[in-house]
Every structure is written in C-alpha cells, then in structure tokens.
Amino acid sequence: MLIPGKPVKHGPCADPMRTPLQERELLRELARKAEQALMGVQMSNMDELTLLSNRHGFTALAQLGLNACQQMGRPATLLFFDLDEFKQINYLYGRAEGDSALKTFADVLRIAFRENDVIGRLGDDEFVALLTGSGWVDIAPIKARLEEMLDERNAMVHRGYDIRFSIGQIEYDANLHLDVEELLAEAERALHR
Numbered sequence: 001m002l003i004p005g006k007p008v009k010h011g012p013c014a015d016p017m018r019t020p021l022q023e024r025e026l027l028r029e030l031a032r033k034a035e036q037a038l039m040g041v042q043m044s045n046m047d048e049l050t051l052l053s054n055r056h057g058f059t060a061l062a063q064l065g066l067n068a069c070q071q072m073g074r075p076a077t078l079l080f081f082d083l084d085e086f087k088q089i090n091y092l093y094g095r096a097e098g099d100s101a102l103k104t105f106a107d108v109l110r111i112a113f114r115e116n117d118v119i120g121r122l123g124d125d126e127f128v129a130l131l132t133g134s135g136w137v138d139i140a141p142i143k144a145r146l147e148e149m150l151d152e153r154n155a156m157v158h159r160g161y162d163i164r165f166s167i168g169q170i171e172y173d174a175n176l177h178l179d180v181e182e183l184l185a186e187a188e189r190a191l192h193r
Helices: 020-044 055-072 086-093 095-112 139-156 180-191
Strands: 076-083 118-123 126-132 165-171
Touching: 055 076, 055 118, 055 126, 055 180, 076 086, 076 095, 076 180, 086 095, 095 118, 095 126, 095 139, 126 180, 139 165, 165 180
Parallel strands: none
Antiparallel strands: 076 126, 076 165, 118 126
C-alpha cells in the first residue's frame, strides 16, 4: 500500500542498506534457485534410466511438434518400438542386465534419429519416435540401420543374448488424432496386436 511521504521500495528484496556485493550475491542465489526449479521440471519429464523423455515429457514435446507440423502443413509419423523377448532377458539374466539392454537401445535411438525428432520411453520396453516433417516412411531401412547399430553393440559386449526389437508406424492425421495421446493410444493398440 502506498503511503504519502514514505519511500517506495522497488521489488520484494529492495533494501537501501544493501551493498552492491550483497545485491549480486542475492541475484546469484535467486539464479541458483531458478536453475534448481528448472532442473526439477526437466527431471520430472525424463526417464532416469535411459535419459530419454518419459511418457509425460514425450507427450508434451510431441504435442509441440505436432502443432508445428500442423501450422506449417507438414506431415508427422510416429514410430513405435518394442524390445523382443525383454521379459526373458530380465528373467534369465537379471534386472540389471535388462536395464543395460534398455539403455543400449535408448542410446541407439538417440544416435539414429534427427535432432528435431522427438524420442521417448513410454515404459517397460516400449519406445517411440515422432518424426516431424516426415510422412509415411519405409521402415525397412530404418530397422536395418538400427539392427546394424545394435549388432555392433551386441558384438562389443559378449552377452548371452542379442537385443532385438519390433517396429511399427502410424502417420499423424489431424482428422483422426486430436492430440498426441490419441496417436499414442493407436500405437499402443497396434503394438499389442
């Protein structure tokens, strides 16, 4: 509240007795707190095992990608992946080995796709990649490239198994998919068929 004759403070931390050094330290502390808050938001959208976007983070980023594609009149395609025999890897070799397989597959996806594609782990052994600006794609060369990368990794690490996967795709259609959740729902139905 303004009171006639009383000086006005500029901002919640304004203090005429504070030195420039104290002001800088206060600003540094505020910046540290803002950075910690931002890190918390980033971590809540990231799968901590694979360091890819988790379902929540993927959904948010993919929706932005779909919106941009719609505005520019560009297509988008969702690729979905499922690791083959993942439950057997966990059962026969243990959860730590299963985690290693998930990390390896995530690394291969991260390397294989473009920077403007959105990649995420939906959960368990299910991964997705939204290819922005790409319509229906021939998945055979994509699968071959990913398998080649996995073969190199499988050869480097002598496991009792090889990492293999299944792949499918759904082309985004604004008339059928009101949002990314509907696109994901269709992908999950296709994965479980």
